[in-house]
Amino acid sequence: MPVAELLQRHPEIWRGATAHPFLTAVRDGSLPAGAFDTWLVQDARFVADLLRFQARLLARAPRPAQAVLAGGLVALVEELAWFEEQAAARGLDLTAPALPATAAYAELLQRLDAADVPVALTALWTIERTYLDAWTTALPGAPAYREFVEHWTVPGFAGYVAGLEAAADAVGGGRDAVFLDVVAAEVAFWDMALGDGALGDGAVQSA
Numbered sequence: 001m002p003v004a005e006l007l008q009r010h011p012e013i014w015r016g017a018t019a020h021p022f023l024t025a026v027r028d029g030s031l032p033a034g035a036f037d038t039w040l041v042q043d044a045r046f047v048a049d050l051l052r053f054q055a056r057l058l059a060r061a062p063r064p065a066q067a068v069l070a071g072g073l074v075a076l077v078e079e080l081a082w083f084e085e086q087a088a089a090r091g092l093d094l095t096a097p098a099l100p101a102t103a104a105y106a107e108l109l110q111r112l113d114a115a116d117v118p119v120a121l122t123a124l125w126t127i128e129r130t131y132l133d134a135w136t137t138a139l140p141g142a143p144a145y146r147e148f149v150e151h152w153t154v155p156g157f158a159g160y161v162a163g164l165e166a167a168a169d170a171v172g173g174g175r176d177a178v179f180l181d182v183v184a185a186e187v188a189f190w191d192m193a194l195g196d197g198a199l200g201d202g203a204v205q206s207a
């Protein structure tokens, strides 16, 4: 099954991850800066975890998937530098401990080291496709967050996600279980930033 079919097979959980209240609040400007900052610090940790996962996946990837994975690794290193700049500008401490959703996502990535390559590639495509579609939902972004929304919706990122899709399809990806695990981890990650009730009671449940 092509990986893109997974989106149609699981529309509700997909919508929960890509039209989350965190994203609509980024779009309309109602997201408190503190909730965004919590999310930003945790996402920097996630990117570091993803870089390690992807490096391990590249080491065992089939020849046709190497270029897209290697290109993605370089982009993640640049992304980490960008997070460091943003954190410095906002006065954030990137050494803050991982919150539970971040730690759980890191554990999922570690478990995927033991999964076969089609499953791991499906996971990586799901991670990046979810992120792309989520930030697309937040377009154009309220002025306070516009720079971030624009950063994660550039055509180059969409092209990278398309490359991952082709790599996953070429090895027969399209596995429901790992797709559902990753999307659940993405939902939990958005929820985490709203965990202190940043948008008021019931905001997370209304996803």
Ligand SMILES: Cc1ncc(CN)c(N)n1
Binding pocket: 043, 046, 047, 050, 127, 128, 131, 186, 189
């Ligand atoms: C939680 C999450 N998921 C995905 C991405 C995309 N690299 C990210 N930065 N953070």
